[in-house]
Amino acid sequence: MGSLLKKAATKLLFTAAMIHSPTLSPTTLPNLIINTYTSFNYSSTCSLNPILRPPPPLTYAPPLISAVSKTMSTHAANQSSAATVIDHDALLKQKRILRTKVKSDLKSMDPAQRAQEDIAIQNIVMAAPWYKSCKGLCAYISCSSLREVDTSNLLSHVLQTTTKDGHSQMGRKLYVPRVEDKNRHMRMLKISSVDDLIANTMNILEPNPLDADGNEREDVMLANDPVDMFILPGLAFDKSGRRLGRGGGYYDTLLMNYQNLVKERGWKQPLLVALSYSVQILNEHVIPVAPYDIPIDALVSPSGLILISETAFQRCQ
Numbered sequence: 445m446g447s448l449l450k451k452a453a454t455k456l457l458f459t460a461a462m463i464h465s466p467t468l469s470p471t472t473l474p475n476l477i478i479n480t481y482t483s484f485n486y487s488s489t490c491s492l493n494p495i496l497r498p499p500p501p502l503t504y505a506p507p508l509i510s511a512v513s514k515t516m517s518t519h520a521a522n523q524s525s526a527a528t529v530i531d532h533d534a535l536l537k538q539k540r541i542l543r544t545k546v547k548s549d550l551k552s553m554d555p556a557q558r559a560q561e562d563i564a565i566q567n568i569v570m571a572a573p574w575y576k577s578c579k580g581l582c583a584y585i586s587c588s589s590l591r592e593v594d595t596s597n598l599l600s601h602v603l604q605t606t607t608k609d610g611h612s613q614m615g616r617k618l619y620v621p622r623v624e625d626k627n628r629h630m631r632m633l634k635i636s637s638v639d640d641l642i643a644n645t646m647n648i649l650e651p652n653p654l655d656a657d658g659n660e661r662e663d664v665m666l667a668n669d670p671v672d673m674f675i676l677p678g679l680a681f682d683k684s685g686r687r688l689g690r691g692g693g694y695y696d697t698l699l700m701n702y703q704n705l706v707k708e709r710g711w712k713q714p715l716l717v718a719l720s721y722s723v724q725i726l727n728e729h730v731i732p733v734a735p736y737d738i739p740i741d742a743l744v745s746p747s748g749l750i751l752i753s754e755t756a757f758q759r760c761q
């Protein structure tokens with residue numbers, strides 16, 4: 445059984461885009477076929493490009509990835525257009541190389557330029573009709589040492605009008621991330637003030653699971669109403685919706701679970717909006733993607749809003 449599984453797994457192929465970055469030559473990234481069964485779970489139901497779809501005689505189909513693949517939108521599937529077959533370890537390595545490059549570019553950014561871009565990006569969000577009409581959102585608390593796009597003005601704006609019960613006068617609810625373990629488990633908990641936050645071991649501000657009155661904070665996965673959007677962090681993005689995170693898998697896992705929940709309940713899917721400095725926007729297909737990578741709907745950079753998915757075009761125009 446074990447060897448059968450391994451044999452089947454060795455046949456599994458998945459796509460990633462060829463890297464076109466001048467600093468990341470395609471010649472350093474050979475096309476590979478999976479030859480080891482790593483911790484990566486994969487499903488035979490994966491809806492990839494038909495040519496690259498894994499062969500059918502899989503006896504074991506872990507559900508985790510299939511959930512993502514089944515719910516992948518057309519623009520997610522389109523991400524695999526310039527497809528190359530590589531293995532999962534190689535893909536993670538490519539992501540690591542790219543992260544190092546982008547972190548170095550962020551480090552070289554002029555602080556004055558960064559401050560200007562922080563203001564411009566947040567102003568674009570706050571002026572957008574989809575932000576103004578939003579009743580609930582999940583957003584990250586920016587961390588300056590990670591050189592993330594600042595969200596402090598934006599979150600103050602959301603919270604300014606928030607009452608003690610966590611509802612803003614505009615009916616808005618704000619949920620922010622809390623890492624629960626190193627196994628990709630993150631929750632989004634409702635806060636009503638920045639006083640609700642304390643620094644975690646990574647020096648990122650997070651809410652306690654209990655509020656000041658000792659009550660459990662609302663988890664977005666258990667809430668009675670959906671959020672309209674997620675404001676996402678990341679290291680790099682492109683105009684086709686690819687997003688490179690910090691490598692924890694926290695957001696991809698949470699977004700997959702939330703999208704599934706929304707589907708089950710018949711709610712509207714949230715708009716996935718990432719915030720990006722100019723240097724974080726890479727040429728299309730440079731960012732490697734795996735089937736579990738959740739694509740973004742829109743990107744806000746200092747130059748404006750970039751609409752990517754059909755959902756974004758429908759909601760943002």
Ligand SMILES: Nc1nc2c(c(=O)[nH]1)N(C=O)[C@@H](CNc1ccc(C(=O)N[C@@H](CCC(=O)O)C(=O)O)cc1)CN2
Nearest residue numbers: 584585586587592621623630646648677690692694695
């Ligand atoms: N502001 C913010 N909050 C967040 C995230 C985020 O990306 N930004 N997360 C998104 O998942 C989760 C936390 N995940 C994190 C994953 C890695 C690192 C980090 O410090 N990474 C270092 C490299 C560490 C290493 O390589 O060992 C780095 O990126 O330089 C921080 C948070 C939840 N909260």
Ligand SMILES: Nc1ncnc2c1ncn2[C@@H]1O[C@H](COP(=O)(O)OP(=O)(O)OP(=O)(O)O)[C@@H](O)[C@H]1O
Nearest residue numbers: 508509688689690691692693694695696697700736
């Ligand atoms: N939905 C998922 N199911 C199974 N494994 C996953 C899933 N999402 C991510 N992973 C695993 O998590 C690890 C980190 O993935 P990856 O490098 O793509 O993270 P990331 O996209 O940078 O992080 P994040 O999603 O937090 O922004 C990888 O080992 C990957 O296989």
